[in-house]
Amino acid sequence: MATYVFTAEQLAQIEAIKSRYPSVQSATMPVLWLAQDAFGHVDADVQQLVADTLGLPASHVHGVATFYTQYYKEKKGKHVLDVCTCLSCHISGGYDMLHHLENRLGIKAGETTPDGLFTIQSVECLGACGYAPMMQITNDVFVNELTPEKLDQVIDTLKKGGSPDFEPIGLVNNRETA
Ligand code: FES
Known part of the structure; x- marks a missing residue:
């Protein structure tokens, strides 16, 4: 103990x-x-x-x-990848993103890589449904509109010691008005 x-x-x-x-x-x-x-x-x-x-x-x-899933009830990896698999993210490919991460890192959701660098979690709605599928990194950075390529970039960045950009949730759809 x-x-x-x-x-x-x-x-x-x-x-x-x-x-x-x-x-x-x-x-x-x-x-x-x-x-x-x-x-x-x-x-x-x-x-x-x-x-x-x-x-x-x-x-x-x-x-x-x-x-709250945000409180870690056991030791986690340095980077905790919370992939949303709730309704909006689910129908937008959330599980595909989760499985891509599992394959890339060689672990299942709920597990931590042997080097202690990454934990993957499947989580409930993170309040960014309009940007599905999305994930949050270690209770902090939001990464929206996930694709396999984007996930690979995130993993590569974290492995090099960098931090992915936080992608804020706008109150209006900036993608259409920009
Ligand atoms: S369902 Fe994924 S953020 Fe709401």
């Missing part, structure tokens, strides 16, 4: 987070984010640390952590 502890600086950050909310329960999500940044995941041991630090039942923290 791994032992996790917050540093004095992190504990001060947690106190600052708690002070922003009327109840300590409301601090659960930002403190889970802080913990994930610190340890790379929020597995059962990290969830227990968060619960103990906040003085909350472990069941409450576990319920929040397991509700």
Whole structure:
């Protein structure tokens, strides 16, 4: 069983987070984010640390952590490729994109490459349905309108240590008005 502890600086950050909310329960999500940044995941041991630090039942923290795919309940690769396979992305080829990544990286959805560089996940709607099929990289960069070629470019860029461009979601269809 791994032992996790917050540093004095992190504990001060947690106190600052708690002070922003009327109840300590409301601090659960930002403190889970802080913990994930610190340890790379929020597995059962990290969830227990968060619960103990906040003085909350472990069941409450576990319920929040397991509700959101964005919280990693186990160790992941350096880059987590969340491919949306929900309805709009599904009918636009989301599973084809997922299978392309699986073939390219030699792993299945839910697995991590042996070098620890990539984890592939099939996820629910990421709120960018108009740009389907799409994926998000490590809870950050959005890559829209996926194609196999685009996925290969993303993998090549990440392997070289680069970062793919974030593709924002516009409120109007810029592709037609540009
Ligand atoms: S269905 Fe894929 S982003 Fe909404």
